Amino acid sequence: MTEKNTIPATRHDLDVADDRIDVQHLAENLLGTYAEARRTAREAVTSPDLQRDPTLPMEQHRERVLGQLKLLVERGLVHNAFPSAVGGQDAHGPNVAAFEEFVTGDPSMQIKAGVQWGLFGSAVMHLGTKPHHEAWLPRIMSLEIPGAFAMTEIGHGSDVASIATTATYDPETEEFVIHTPFKAAWKEFLGNAGLHGVAATVFAQLITKGVNHGVHAFYVDIRDPETGEFLPGVGGEDDGLKGGLNGIDNGRLHFDHVRIPRTNLLNRYGDVAPDGTYSSPIASPGRRFFTMLGTLVQGRVSLDGAATAASKLGLQIAVTYGLERRQFKAGDGEGEQVLMDYQRHQRRLIPLIAKTYAMGYAHDELLRKFDDVFSGRNDTEASREDLETLAAGLKALSTWNALDILQECREACGGAGFIAANRLTGLRADLDIYVTFEGDNNVLLQLVAKRLLGDYSRNLKGLDRAGLAQFIATQATDAAMSRSGLRRLVQTVVDTGDERKSAIALRDEDTQRNLLEDRVNSMIAEIAQDLRHAHKLKPAxxxxxxxxxxxALIKAAKAHAELLQWEAFTRALPTIGDEGTRRVLTVVRDLFGLDLIQENLGWYLMNGRLSSQRARTLDEYINRLVKKLRPHVKDLVDAFGYTQEHMRAPIATGDEKKRQDEAAAYYRALRASSDAPIDEKVLHARDKARKA
Amino acid sequence: MTEKNTIPATRHDLDVADDRIDVQHLAENLLGTYAEARRTAREAVTSPDLQRDPTLPMEQHRERVLGQLKLLVERGLVHNAFPSAVGGQDAHGPNVAAFEEFVTGDPSMQIKAGVQWGLFGSAVMHLGTKPHHEAWLPRIMSLEIPGAFAMTEIGHGSDVASIATTATYDPETEEFVIHTPFKAAWKEFLGNAGLHGVAATVFAQLITKGVNHGVHAFYVDIRDPETGEFLPGVGGEDDGLKGGLNGIDNGRLHFDHVRIPRTNLLNRYGDVAPDGTYSSPIASPGRRFFTMLGTLVQGRVSLDGAATAASKLGLQIAVTYGLERRQFKAGDGEGEQVLMDYQRHQRRLIPLIAKTYAMGYAHDELLRKFDDVFSGRNDTEASREDLETLAAGLKALSTWNALDILQECREACGGAGFIAANRLTGLRADLDIYVTFEGDNNVLLQLVAKRLLGDYSRNLKGLDRAGLAQFIATQATDAAMSRSGLRRLVQTVVDTGDERKSAIALRDEDTQRNLLEDRVNSMIAEIAQDLRHAHKLKPAxxxxxxxxxxxALIKAAKAHAELLQWEAFTRALPTIGDEGTRRVLTVVRDLFGLDLIQENLGWYLMNGRLSSQRARTLDEYINRLVKKLRPHVKDLVDAFGYTQEHMRAPIATGDEKKRQDEAAAYYRALRASSDAPIDEKVLHARDKARKA
Incomplete structure (x- = not known):
């Protein structure tokens, strides 16, 4: 029915009480394909000068982060991805892996580095050609030229094809004229534009000889590096304070007939000859546009990884605290339970640990795919499309998950979680924008869904196929998305409520897979069915x-991405060499899978995929899973591998336990002395006993 | 079967296209019982000096907020609740209603006012007696004495009964000795303690003649008002930067054998004679404790209202923007749709509007109950218990809802939502702590559940009844909770999948009520069944x-509180005089009810309360509801009644529309001229046509 992964035979049940996680082994496994790059970056951010000081006001925070970017350069931490010809290493996967880890230092440092080298520098690298590389890359790499990536406009966020800035070629002077025709066309939310940027890669409609050849990127100087003043014709504003990431100077830019040399067109995918003749290696303007924007997929890839890293850090802080903090008396009246012993605490945090493992394993696969494409090892149109679809789906999921995880961690730590020094609120505030930048999550998921629909239509027989495909192609387009990729159709799962298949069946890997796959496929098939005559309708x-x-499309895409996470987690299990560790991780994977099924229980029931009888066992079963994982919870978060120098949260240092020990010792001594007051309640009880 | 509300007969179907909301009428209705107080407070915060400046660093923000409290005093806005004997008006409901509206000025101002007058002042008022009122209330009211409410300790958050600070009576000097025995007993997270507080109401274990009489409150001077230095024996630390509310100087306090006069004991519920003899009007130490803490229910009541007000404000901002902002081309290629015309945008925001209406109506009922109790009109043990249970449930729901709503609003506004000037991130950051202060939401819900279980057990027949009740009483206790209140048992709903009851049945008010009630009752009954032999077990x-x-207990309590919201909304419908408005609001109520059922669809299906057939219609039905409400969405948020002076968000000012109009005019003029470039795609199409 479905392809089966070759997982070594293993005892697979709930009884992991006797198993121990080999933390060292698991930590190594979690570091993934680019372990060395991650280790180096993690080590680097243990240096206090690369860490966030949450008390700095915006202006000082911005200066600190600019200084940190210089330190990253000095310490050789940010040039991996650049061509070896200009001093880089052409190492794309390791570069992104390292970049993701900077989030533990300060997300502002991470994102400002991303703006400088991942967007501004990458545009010059990927959209420019050798002369551009030679002219600018070395000084971009060294931060001599801080730059902005000027794509988004106030009037158009995710819809890049509609930007209104124009670059009109003037053959008289062999210059492009960069112009902002109206206020909605101002470039907006650009990192480095508020203050530090002296140049920008400006995306504009290329017009030559009366023809608009669509969006292209241009290298434009914007500020005098000496004075910091805007150059003539360039204007802008500072975005000021934001909900987070205030170490970055976001801002707006506009251009009043700013003239730049013809050769400042980043001309890899489209060029203009001195006489104004346009040429491109890609004939189709649509395909050319998607190819250019596709080179920027790195942003989405790295946000997926950064969101995962921040989730790990948050959970390591909250779980460490939850294992020390005590609250309320336990049933026997002796002392108080640690928070992690409360069922609710287990239910709120342990499934999030499972989710974070799934995010981590899925991300490592994404990163390998990214490296395959960008290294040229597997750089085909199909592999680029797969990469883009995968990045869109996973980025949407993990950035949303990170916000939920950090919030749950903050609440699980109570008032202490709200203190800035404990990091959770700051990380959440900084990561908030991850869900809408580099592609709004809802837009990204819609595009994943569109591709799933396209794949589905190719599998359709009959006349409606072409019609559906054509219709889909005319609906909501985007930056970095196109065809192919729906998973092979599996047979519909029907739960007959067979007694033999009781709760235990849900632990079965194939059962989980079938349930998750079936839901995606059924949802897509249902939507396709509803849309099948759409091409015959009037456009409106x-x-x-x-x-x-x-x-429904967005829900289906989310279900698809969740399935991909589950599969990545499942594929990772055999890579864990230690038997006990693998057994515990298998339970963690089950928890992840069953939690997804539980979240969508209504769907499974109303579509006959689960019997009521089985469904009624699920919640209780999840309770049992988290209880069984409770003894392993410290190992599970310790394996994330962050140290006190990464967490830097007073609540996760052991201070809480020290205070409790001090309190317990005080009460012990008091009880042993003659000074202990008697509780009024005890007096009442004695009274009552005496009277009786 | 169930009591039926007497809603006037009304056409009740989806067809509200021809109905118009009378915004003025609805706005007045939403202002609720204490409309005049709300209006006055809303008018007051239109004054810029009572508004937040998001760019201020912490220190300046704190000073500004302190200044704002002085302005609130000068403008006579904060003394309603105090006794008329000292210049107040004994007006509890209006006072809280006004207080809630301050959230639109600055949540820091609101909460610092809450600390000063709602907690510190209230403790003196409710726990003290006439001499205390005369000695301190006038200067507390005038802010001459800024004070801290020193209850929470580092080692004990929600578990107040276990605090470790001691107040030991010394009959020699007729003084209490306030002492912090160890670090975990430091008072923590106290507003006004970091900087401005010169006194505090300190909660401590009262020990006299070798007996501990439990937690009592003491009035303690902590700082020299002249120098701002701590008095001898008092120490403390500033909590520093927090995740939000940084206009408040939270801090820690500790006491090293600080001596205070005997008469500084706030002695309404427990007193110590000069010779050290303890006396109390309430014999039971447990009941005494709950009575004392019960006087502080105002905090929870007001957070429920403040969370609702902030939700309204956020939605008014996001919806206003969503009705102007355009993105991507519509199907016909002509122009772009406004965001609110996208189904996803409707689905993400309109159910939140419905939720906010439910929160608002439920809060007004809570506020009336609060006023009934505190005015003495209906001040019985039973009514206080009802009030406390209702406040706990509603506060938990609405504070969580507010975070979800503000986050969805911020994401719905994309990058613009992340700019601090647009308010959404700041409001969310400030309200974050609402979910864990004044009672952690999970703890509060557990206590609601405990009361539901208690009520259930009283309805039980047979031997197990006493056992269960007794057992419940021994489990997890808290500040402000005790017995009574489970709703009458209704008959279990069984959905036979009868064809006649198709989707339309879900619109029926009784059907919604029965489904929501049945879920609560069944969940509680199931838990009670599982726990019925618990009293026979060993304590552990x-x-x-x-x-x-x-x-499961927490989920049941949440379901109970949601039912209460739904009922309050339903009870409010007949209070809307305008027929068209009431018809639209009835659809909004349906959306709220059906959304709750959809969220828990798995439960309804697996327990046979809904047929698969009916369940499959639900999602589509909700889509239709939001589409039908789409034309009314502006009226629905305008009726919240906030003005530009409350929103103060550039994205909600109409600027977006102006920019679009400018852009459209530009393109119109361009098309009319001979300068418009031809799109390369058009050229290709012509080429193709020519060759064909």
């Missing part, structure tokens, strides 16, 4: 029909 | 059994 009616399924 | 086993149901 067809658009309304499509819009009436937007929510 | 019984505690484990209880703990194994903690998550």
């Amino acid at each position: 009616e067809a658009a309304e029909l499509f819009n009436d399924h937007q929510d | 086993e019984a505690a484990e059994l209880f703990n194994d149901h903690q998550d």
Whole structure:
């Protein structure tokens, strides 16, 4: 029915009480494919000068982060991805892996580095050609040229094709004229534009000889490096304070007929000759646009990894505290339970640990795919499309998850979680924007869904196939998305409520896989069915029909990405050499899978995929899973591998335990002395006993 | 079967296209019982000096907020609740209603006012007696004495009964000795303690003649008002930067044998004679403790209202923007749709509007109950208990909802939502702590559940009844909770999948009520069944059994509070005089009810309360509801009644529309001229046509 992974035979049940996680072994496994790069970056951020000081006001925070970028350069930490010709190493996977770890130092440092080298520098590298590389890359790498990536406009966020800035070629002077025709076309939310940027890669509609050849990127000087003043014709504003990431100077830019040399067009995918003749290696303007934007997938890839790293850090802090903190008396009246012994605490945090493992394993696969494409080892149109779809789905999931995880961690730590020094609120505030930048999550998921629909339509027989495919192609387009990739159709799962298949069946790997796959496929098939005549409708009616399924499309794409996470987790299990560790991790994977099924229990029941009888066992079963994992919870978060120098949270240092020990010793001594007061309640009880 | 509300007969179907909301009428209705107080407070915060400046660093923000408290005094806005004897008006409901509205000025101002007058001042008022009122209230009211409410300790958050600070009576000098025995007993997270407080109401174990009479409150001077230095024996630390509310100087306090006069004991519920003899009007130490803490229920009541007000403000900002902002081309290629026309945007925001209406109506009922108790009109043990249970449940729901709502609003506004000037991130950061202060939400819900179980057990027949009740009474206790209140048992709903009851049945008010009630009752009954033999177990086993149901208890309490919201919304419908408005609001109520059922669809299906057939219609039905409400969405948020002076968000000012109009005019003029470039795609199409 489905392809089966070759997992070594293993005792697979709940009884992991006697198993021990080999933390060292698991930590190594979690470091993944680019372990060395991650280790180096983690080591680097133990240096206090690369860490966040949460008390700095915006202005000082910005200066500190600029200084940190210089330190990253000095310490050779940010040039891996650049061509060896200009001093880089052409090492894309390791570069992104390292970059992701900077989030533990300060997300502002991470994202400002991402703006400088991942967006601004990458645009010059990927969209420019050798002369551009030679002219600018060395000084971009050294931070001599801090730059902005000027794509987004106030009037257009995720819809890049519609930007309004123009670059009109003037053959008289062999210059492009960069111009902002109206306020909605101001470039907006650009890191480095508020203050530090002296140049920018400006995306604009390229117009030459009366023809608009679509969006291209241009290298434009914007500020005098000496004075910091805008150059003539360039203007802008500072975005000021934001909800987070205040170490970055985001801002707006606009251009009033700013003239730049013809050769400042980053001309890898489209060029203009001195006489104004346009040429491109890619004939189709649509494909050219997607190819150019596709080179920027790195942003989404790295946010997926950074969100995962921040989730790990948050959980390591909250779980460490939850294992020390005590609250309320336990049933026997002797002392108080640690928070982690409360069922609710287990239910709120342990499934999030499972989710974070899934995110981590899925991310490592994404990163390998990214490296395969960008190293040229497997750089085909199909592999680029797969990469883009995978990045879109995983980035949407993990950035949302990170916010939920950090919030749950903060609440699980109570008031202490709200103190800035304990990091959780700051990390959450900084990561907030991850869910809407580098592609709004809802837009990304809609595009994943569109591809799933396209794949589905190719598998359709009959006349409707072309119609559906054509219709889909006309709906909501984006930066970095196109065709192919729906998973092979599996047979519909039907739960007959067979007695033999009781709760235990849900632990079965194939059962989980089938349930998760079936849901994605059924949802997509149902939407396709509803849309099958759309191409025969008038455009406005067809658009309304499509819009009436937007929510369902997004839900289906989310289900698809969750399935991919589950599969990545499952594929990772055999890579864990230690038997006990693998057994515990298998239970963690089960928890992840069953939690997904529980979240969508209504769907499984109303579509006959689970019997009521089995469904009623699920919640209780999840309770048992988290209880069984309770003894392993410290190992599970310790394996994330962050140290006190990464956590830097007073609540996760052991201070809590010291205070409790002090309190316990005080009460012991008091009880042993003659000074202990008698509780009024005890007096009442004695009274009562005496009277009786 | 169930009591039916007497809603006037009304056409009740989806067709509200021809209905218009009378915004003025609805706005007045939403202002609720204490409309005048709300209006006055809303008017007051239009004054810029009572508004937040998000760019201020912590130190300046703190000073600004202290200054704002002085302005609130000068403008006569904060003394309603105090006794008329000292210049107040004994007006509890209006006072809290006004207080809630301050959240739109600056949540820091609101909460610092809450600390000063709602906690510190209230403790003196409710726990003290006439001499205390005369000695301190006037200067507390005037802010001459800024004070801290020193209850929480580092080692004990929600578990107040276990605090370790001692107040030992010394009959020699007729003084209490306030002492912090160890670090875990430091008072923590206290507003006004970091910087401005010169006195504190300190909660400590009262010990006299060798007996500990439990927690009592003491009035303690902590700082020299002239120098701002701590008085001898008092020490403390500043909590520094927090995740939000940084206009408040939270801090820690500790006491080293600080001596205070005997008469500084706030002695309404417990007194010590000069010779050290303890006396109390309440014989039971447990009941005494709960009575004392029960006087502080105002904090929870007001957070419920403040969370609702902040949700309204956020939605008014995001919806206003969503009605102007355009993104991507619509199906017909002409222009772009406004965000609110996308199904996903409707699904993400309109159910939150419905939720906010439910929160608002439920809060107004809570506030009336609060006023009934505190005015003395209906001040019985039973009414206080009802009030406390209701406040606990509603506060938990609405504070969590507010975070979800503000986050969804911020994401719905994309990058613009992340800019601090647009308010959404700041409001969310400030409100974050609402979910864990004044009672952690999970702890509060557990206590609601405990009361539901208690009520259930009283309805039980047979031998197990006493056992269960007794067992429940021994489990997890708290500040402000005790017995009574489970709703009357209704008959279990069984959905036979009868064809006649198709989707339309879900619109029926009784159907919604029965489904929501049935879920609460069934969940509680199931837990009670599982726990029925618990009292026969050993304490440790019984505690484990209880703990194994903690998550289920919390879910049941949440379902109960949601039902209360739904009922309050339903009871409010007949109070809306305008027929069209009431019809639209009835659809909003349906959306709220059906959304709750959809969220728990798995439960309804696996327990046979909904047929698969009906369940499959639900999601589509909700899509239709939000689509039908789409034309009313502006009226629905405008009726919240906040103005530009409350929103103060550039994205909600109409600037977005102006920019779009400018862009559209530019393109119109361009098309009319001979300068418009031809799109390369058009050229290709012409080429193709020519070759064909």
